[in-house]
Structure formats: C-alpha cells, structure tokens
Amino acid sequence: MSRWASARVAEIERRDEWIPIRDHFGVRAFGINAFRGDEPGDRVISEHREGWRGHEELYVVLEGHATFTIEGDEVDAPARTIVYVREPGALRGAVAKEAGTVVLAVGGEPGATFEPEDFEVIWPYANPALAHYRAGRYAEAAQTLREGLEAYPDSAGLRYDLACFSCLAGDRESALTQLREAIRREPRFRETARKDKDFAALRNDPEFAAAIA
C-alpha cells in the first residue's frame, strides 16, 4: 500500500457542491473539505455556525471569487483570500461571485482530538435518502436511513433525518422515537426541530411538544 496519496481537487468525486477531501484521503487529524460553485450566485459555504461543536474554521479561496457574509459583514474574497473564523458561534456563509469558484474549508476544535462529523460518515445512506426526499418519496427515504442505522446506530444526525422522513411519511411513532433519540445524543437537535417544517404534522402533538421542550 502506498504511504502517500495525491489527487487534483477537480478529480475528487463531488457530492453536489461538496468536494469531500477528508473522506477521500482518510484525513484523521483535522476536518478538510472544498466546495465548488459552478455558477455565480451558487452557495459555496452554507450559512451556518460552528458553535455546537466548537470548531474554529479557516477558509481559503483556491479559485474564482467569493463573497463571504460573517455576522452580517460582507467580505470580498478573490482567489488567494484566507478567511479565519475564530469564534465558533459566528454566523458565516459564502456565495460564488464567479463561475468555478472553489473554497477550501479546514476546521477543528482547539484542545480536542479531531473526530469526523456525522454528515460525512453517513453520506452513503444520506445521499440516496435525500434523493428520495426531494422527489417526495418519504417512505423510501426513511427506509434507506433505517438501513443506514444498522451501520451507524450512534449517529444522531441520521436519527434526526429519519425522524423527519418518518413524519413526512405519516409514521408518527418512528418520528417521535427517532427524534427523542437524536436529541438525547445531540441536544442541539431540540432547537432544530422547533423550527423544522418537516415536523408540521406533529406541531400540535403533545408528545412532540414534550420531546422538544
């Protein structure tokens, strides 16, 4: 087995805009991914905070030109710009200003051994499940994640998504069970569920209210 590996960014198989560098190489010491916006206006960094996992994040514009928005400040970021977001709780996002913009994102939690995120690990199941979800095939989406649950029983993210898809498929029991389990593993999902439209059918259900209380 080779003791090193190489690839060009453009050769790594994409997952929508996401170029999964960490997963491709099996990097274990820090998080690293790239995101590509094919057209101007495409999102290259989703609007998010890192507060729940305490990551500091470094972004490097490798190609093209991006516009970052951080805590409401607009930051012009041509190629070779480095953006360091020190505060995990800062709201940040970026869109491509030029076609073919590529942004590298590197992150980790100071003082902690790095662990890959849920969404990277469960992708082989989450990706086909999302395709069913987008096509309105909610029962099939839920079934795909149930298969994923056998491989990753500790994944809070997978259980949360399964709760959403179960709810949309009309499976109240599964939705409530998986939501409770997701929140038990990752309390941040309580807040997410409060605003999540996927749970519209349970909004007036007392057991749902208790789960997110």
Added chain:
Amino acid sequence: MTKPYEVLSIDDLDRIPVAEGLEWRPIRRRLGIRSFGTNAYTSERVGGWVVEEHVEGSGHEELYVVVSGRARFTLDGEELDAPAGTIVFLPEHDVSRKAVSEEEGTTVLALGGWPDKPFAPSAWEWYFEAYAHEPERGVEIMREGIAELGERPWLLYHLACQEALAGRRDDAREHLRRAIELDPALAERARDDDDLEGVEP
C-alpha cells in the same frame, strides 16, 4: 470589540527566507489558530524548495495543497508532478518528502496535526521566525514562545542563541544551562554552534 474573524490574502503573508529559495509564510501563528498547524511556502525561483526535505518528526499526518504555480514532489524517492490544485496527503509521518518549484512563484499550503491527540504548536515556529529578525527582536520572539508553550529545551536553546547574538552572555549562559538540563543531548550541539561562541553552560 474584536471581530470574530480575520481576512487576509496569501500575498499579504510575511516571507521568511529559510533555505534553497524556500520562503516560509506563517499562517497559524499570525492568525492564532489552535486546532491544526498550517503555513504556506513559496519559491520565487524555479528549482527552489517549496517543501523542505524532511520526515515529519512530530508524528503529524500532513496534507499539502499546491495553491499556485507547479511543484515537483519527491516522496520516498518517487516523483510526483503537482500543478496548482493538486493535493498530496501523507498519513505516515516517516515518509521522506520534498517539493521544488517548477514555476516562479509557486506556493504550497501545508496542514498538519495528530490523528490521536489534540494539536499543539511546534517550537520551530518561534525559532524560525526569531532568526529572521535582529537578535533583540529574536529574544522577544523566543520569550513569546516560552510564554505560550512553556519551557521546552529547543525554545530555551534558541533563546540562549539569540541572547548570545544580542551580547547578553549571562542570560544566554543561564538559558543554555536550563536547556541542557532538560535535554542533555543539546550540550554537544552547543559546542559546535557558532552562535554560542564564548558561552559556556
């Protein structure tokens, strides 16, 4: 109030000459990153180093990104052509690695850390920078390193060197003595080090 973020261009990074055309462009220390190591390296001339020849004695796994230009890596004796946009990942710390610039202004971004424990900065970040300044400033930089990382033998050793270069022989003697206390192997290095001429531990 301090902003929760900082923005700069790779072109704004300091250039600290190291060897064979390689310029160290500190990122981690400049920004105060605490969860992984990261720096850029540039060579303005073809054939200059963009990754110095080394094995990763720290035990880090390392990932290199060719940001601009074109580099030629040599990894355990095997050559790799690496135009801009190439990523090279070395999970094994003892792979011998080197990269030279194939185009003027080639820049490589390096990232590193341990897979099984939290990141901690390396002492070399301070002493590489110290030697790029006048000795008085070098002394300050080494003291900053000790304030951040604590008493490490190499930090004390290079503090002693900077103090000797600044003409502060008593301070140099004291810090060299302490460095050798912590790592007796440094005594031999000190004997042959021109920076420490006339400084007996």
